[in-house]
Amino acid sequence: MFDALLLLSFGGPEGPEQVMPFLENVTRGRGIPRERLASVAEHYLHFGGVSPINGINRDLITSIEAELARRGADIPVYFGNRNWHPFVEDTVAHMRDNGIRRAAVFSTSAWGGYSGCTQYQEDIARARAAAGPEAPELTKLRQYFDHxxxxxxxxxxxxxxxxxxxxxxxxxxxxxxxxxxxxxxxxxxxxxxxxxxxxxxxxxxxxxxxxxxxxxxxxxxxxxxxxxxxxxxxxxxxxxxxxxxxxxxxxxxxxxxxxxxxxxxxxxxxxxxxxxxxxxxxxxxATTPGSSPRFARLAVDLMDELVQQAPAARVDGSDPVPGFGCSVNGAVCTPNCSS
Known part of the structure; x- marks a missing residue:
């Protein structure tokens, strides 16, 4: 069903000279004052201008590749970001050039809502449009807040x-x-x-x-x-x-x-x-999942749910909350979510 997996994330700078351009990308069109960006930039500069997120995601990809190999799934894993290199537009163009036709997309957000889900759908649509008519089909995997x-x-x-x-x-x-x-x-x-x-x-x-x-x-x-x-x-x-x-x-x-x-x-x-x-x-x-083997298993499990048309793995609770959108048909959340 899929011939690749794309890990889609937010992105972060990997050097002091990248911090302000990154923050300008994140806040473009929102009218954030320059002095506010400079204040946030100090958080990154405190750590040498390097966000941990790209390194964590590269390690997660290594864990996902190991999990795919363990399951006998011989497919490549790609990495794309919304706000910094590697930009998802460049990654999807690279996938197109490599002959990828259909890929699952695992986003580093477990949630619904606009920024947690729909904006990733918009990233996917923008990247496919930039890649042109030969762009691979991309299916965002479901929300996993209760996995x-x-x-x-x-x-x-x-x-x-x-x-x-x-x-x-x-x-x-x-x-x-x-x-x-x-x-x-x-x-x-x-x-x-x-x-x-x-x-x-x-x-x-x-x-x-x-x-x-x-x-x-x-x-x-x-x-x-x-x-x-x-x-x-x-x-x-x-x-x-x-x-x-x-x-x-x-x-x-x-x-x-x-x-x-x-x-x-x-x-x-x-x-x-x-x-x-x-x-x-x-x-x-408490630590976060990061690049742990269990988080890699979660990502591959979500892909296998679609391939096998299996019921979604969820923890039973007394007050379940809907996980709108991002289902088998890749629907975009609820009406007006992207407006």
Missing amino acids: PLLVEMFADAIRDAAATLPEELRADARLVFTAHSIPLRAANRCGPDLYERQVGYTSRLVAAAAGYADFDQVWQSRSGPPQVPWLEPDVGDHLDALAAAGTTAVIVCPVGFVADHIEVIWDLDSELAEQAEAAGIALTR
Whole structure:
């Protein structure tokens, strides 16, 4: 059914000279002031101007190739980005020149909504249009926010993180899930609170799998003018509230992210960690799937579901949330999601 797999991601700079051009690509047409871009650029420059995301994705491709080989699937894996090299347009043109006719597309976002799903569909359409009439057919694999392997990876990461806390603090440590905030005006774009509901649902599944009956759901990495409302509470504000309530230890799980990229290692490992230290809170962070063999298995499983026309693998929960679009027919989410 498929003669290639394309890993489609966001992209990130790999040198100081690339940081501002990358940020200009990300924010093009949004009217973000230059001084705001310069402020964000400092986050990247703190790490030498290199985002970890491309390196993580290359390692993930190596893991996917190993998983495909284990299953006897002899197909190549390609890598394309929305915002930086290798741009998806260039990758799809390369696939065309290599004679690829039909490829599955695995995106590094588990979610529905515009930025988590539909925008990747737009990336695919733009790349195919640029490649011309001989462009390969590209089918985006479904959302995987409730896939058993994703839930399992985050649950294991929470247990591993908890084990790093002083033993006397573990029992009372507060579990806090965080995901990227979005403007409230975008929250209903692809269905009523779709993204927020999916994140909350996954957090419940992961907490239960990790053995936690109670947890908090917060948001991070908001941007834009302060007068524009975004999903709240912010993780930093929530940490202040926990400190005021006497919390002594926090386990933060970045459930909204599949890799430890800048918005994880800066916002959580740097800014939030400093805030926790100043407040006297022991903070530990769960890792993300990254390039692990289980994440590679998840990607190949999604492709096999389509090839075999098999039922979607999902964790059973008491309050399931729809995973709109990106099904066998590659439909674009819900009506008006791309408008």
